[in-house]
Amino acid sequence: MHHCYSSKHFVFTLFIVCSVIGYIKLASANENSKRPDDTDIIEPISPEAVAPEAQIHLHADDVAHQHDDKSTAQEKTAETKSAKQDDENIDDLNDSLHDLIIEYRMKEQEKKNAKKSQENEDNVDAEEDDGNDDDDDDANLQRVLKQIGVSLHKKYHQKQTTDQSSTKLSAMIQDLYQTIKTTRPHLFTKATRNDDKELPADTNSNEETKDVDETDEEENIPLTPEMDRANNIYHQAMKLINVTVNRQYEAAYKLFKEAADLSHIGAKEELAFAHLIGVHLPMNFNQAKIYFDQGAELGSPPSHFGLYFLNSAGLIPNASIPKALVHLSFAAMDGYNPAHMTLGYRYWRTVSLAHSCESALMFYKQVATYVSSKMTSATGQLIQRIRLYDEEEHPVQNNIMVDEDLVQYYQLLADRGDAQAQYGLGQLYYLRDTAFDKALYYFRLAAENGNSNAMAYLGKLYSEKNEYVKQNNLTALQFFQRSAEKGNPIGQSGIGMAFYHGAGVDQSYEKAFKYFQLSADQGYVEGQLMLGIMYYKGEGVKRDYKMAIKCFQAASQSGHALGYYNLGQMHATGTGVLRSCTTATELFKNVAERGKWSSMFIEAYNLYRQGHIEQAFMKYLYLAELGYEVAQSNAAYLLDQMPNQLTNIYSSQQERHRRALTYWNRAATQGFHTARVKLGDYFYYGYGTEQNYEAAAIHYKSATEQSQNPQAMFNLAYMHEKGLGLKRDIHLAKRFYDMAAETSADAYLPVSIVLFKLHLELLLEKFIALFFSSSTEPIPTASTTPSTVDDVDDDHSTSNELYSSWDLYLMAALLGLIGALYTIRRQRAILHQQQQQQQQPAQVPVQ
Secondary structure (H helix, E strand, O other), X not given: OOOOOOHHHHHHHHHHHHHHHHHHHHHHHOOOOOOOOOOOOOOOOOHHHOOOOXXXXXXXXXXXXXXXXOOOHHHHHHHHXXXXXXXXXXXXXXXXXXXXXXXXXXXXXXXXXXXXXOOOOOHHHHHHHHHHHHHHHHHHHHHHHHHHHHHHHHHHHOOOOOOOOHHHHHHHHHHHHHHHHHHOHHHHOHHHOOOOOOOOOOOOHHHOOOOHHHHOOOOOOOOOHHHHHHXXXXXXXXXXXXXXXXXXXXXXXXXXXXXXXXXXXXXXXXXXXXXXXXXXXXXXXXXXHHHHHHHHHOOOHHHHHHHHHHHHOOOOOOOOHHHHHHHHHHHHHOOOHHHHHHHHHHHHHOOOOOOOHHHHHHXXXXXXXXXXXXXXXXXXXXXXXXXXXXXXXXXXXXXXXXXXXXXXXXXXXXXXXXXXXXXXXXXXXXXXXXXXXXXXXXXXXXXXXXXXXXXXXXXXXXXXXXXXXXXXXXXXXXXXXHHHOOOOHHHXXXXXXXXXXXXXXXXXXXXXXXHHHHHXXXXXXXXXXXXXXXXXXXXXXXXXXXXXXXXXXXXXXXXXXXXXXXXXXXXXXXXXXXXXXXXXXXXXXXXXXXXXXXXXXXXXXXXXXXXXXXXXXXXXXXXXXXXXXXXXXXXXXXXXXXXXXXXXXXXXXXXXHHHHHHHHHHHHHOOOHHHHHHHHHHHHHOOOOOOXXXXXXXXXXXXXXXXXOHHHHHHHHHHHHHOOOOOOOHHHHHHHHHHHHHHOHXXXXXXXHHHHHHXXXXXXXXXXXXXXXXXXXXXXXXXXXXXXXXXXXXXXXXXXXXXXXXXXXXXXXXXXXXXXXXXXXXXXXHHHHHHXXXXXXXXXXXX
16 A cells, blocks of 8 residues: 655655664574574573662574585575575665665755755745655655565565675665665654644543554555455455354455455455464465465565564464564564564564664653544543463452353343443443444443443544534533533533534633542543643643643553553653663553554454464464563463464474463563573573573573562572572572472472471581491582592492482482381281271160
């Protein structure tokens, strides 16, 4: 889809193009140590480097198969020829781009000369004309950049040989970037001027915000009869799967296939994603790649992102992170929000890219702005991110999915006239964003029964734009007034919105502020949000940034997405608060993760509960690439707990362990401390990496200090007890055992058993030292070096063997003792029973 872009869009695009340079340089830096996937290289950290707030950061993810040192001369010759051909292709593109730069510089010079010749003309007219020229140039350059993306795919990615030609590619993109930055500096300052602060968003701001993906003007390209037919078939298929009930997937995908055979890119992408996830069509990564390749040839952002995902997750042969990141940049270049989220996450958490808070802020802000403009409710899309690990530990507490039986029960109560059940069902359907007709029905029933909340929500339905309820400001105001008369804060906020926007009444900021204050005093989140906006803008009240922040914080604590967004705006610009890139990025990330794509969490969980583990894993894997921490931990959990059901995705156990290690690490870096314990386990046992007791101890220590995790404490105690990766220290081991027991009641019994064993060990150690040791040397532990052991005499070695297996001997002795006691007790019971039978007198039968 071709769009016309503003100056800000153009600057954003240039930034993405330039970021390719960093990707490729980072890729070439690790050329000699590559693997074919986006696995994070996790290096051990020295104990003194660990602080309570320390995180194990990721290193470069440029991974491809290592070249065999014994490669034949024929293979080297073939690689040389292939690289030479690739260089020739890049040279052709470089020449074309060089001509473009020269032409652009000449045009800039002509503009300067023309400007000098018009110095005597009216300044205003000249400025207006120049502004129009600038907009035309921006649009032309945007089309040129899109053509460059298509050319790169044809000349570079389809003839993929090596990543060495990336250096020339980087140089020519950098040349274009620097040229435009030098000749058009205003494009790079307009978006960041401090005096051009963006106003905060309110709950009705989405009415005036245009969706770049939907409302930008498209180039008028005449359609052939075949293209027109393919387009009609595609839209027919989309209607079959976009209905709220009775979706006909089988028929829809047959139509998609028919449209794809007519070269419809959108239909090919639908088929590709179905093959990628394995839902509605068989899972087939190679077929998905074929469809994505065809879309990428035409510069389609979803196709580029699909190729990024296949390469980043290592789902296809010869997967390459350099290819993945270039496809990611091209997807982001055309405004594809999942690509923006992924780039934001990678910059934020240092995944394959050098950490850059400002870059992460920019990308997350782009997505957050889009998401906030599309919200139809206070919290954004109703999403439920269930962590599979927590559900296993606490299945009752974490079963928060809406049970259909419970819905039917409420429907039964609602049909019997229960106003509260009617209101609850109406709110449930209202928050789903796709069932406003049912929400209207149940809200009407509840309002007729006197429910003031239902009256207020009826007002909201009539004041908002949706396909089921025709907007009517007067009707909305009547419902708000009926609700407010009962003291309802939702109704009070609704009246405030009417006065604020002049909807059905004359606009009055003073009256709006009054009603928002009444609503906020009762803790209603939209009242708090609108108060913050009015304090920010100085509407109906004196401008007060401190009070605005206070109101936005209250709204965000109640879960209002726009509260997070507006706080992010103020922290990003330093308005009313010290500027904080870190805080702003976290706030925008929170909003961005409420986008429509988050509905995949529910889909993935339902697939998991139905036993479709592969399909659930693929959806979690997709969300994990977008930076969702819960999805990362769920993907790692499935790889860890259900590896045999994922063999069609990752065939080898080593690969599954390595992938699980990667996603546990990403989840841990985002603050999931249980994942830090799992990292320790993987290093302890050598899963997906070399066994490293020191690294395991570091992760356990980090989890202990940051989250007081009892399992991590127990593991640290054991490692201190055995001297594994840590200095053997019985007293420190006992301390950590005690801490684990104090932290968790579940740990009390195993800790008690271990402490009892520990005391026996100390006694046994003293006993062996007294009777078996003929020297004063300490008894070797697990950390003793082989050379030290070899110096000990045979008698001492015998005692060492006894010591090292003392727990087995003790267990055998205890079992023998228990068996002996049981036998004695049993014999006594039998003897006692026989004595009682002998002493009992014989009964005389009754005549």
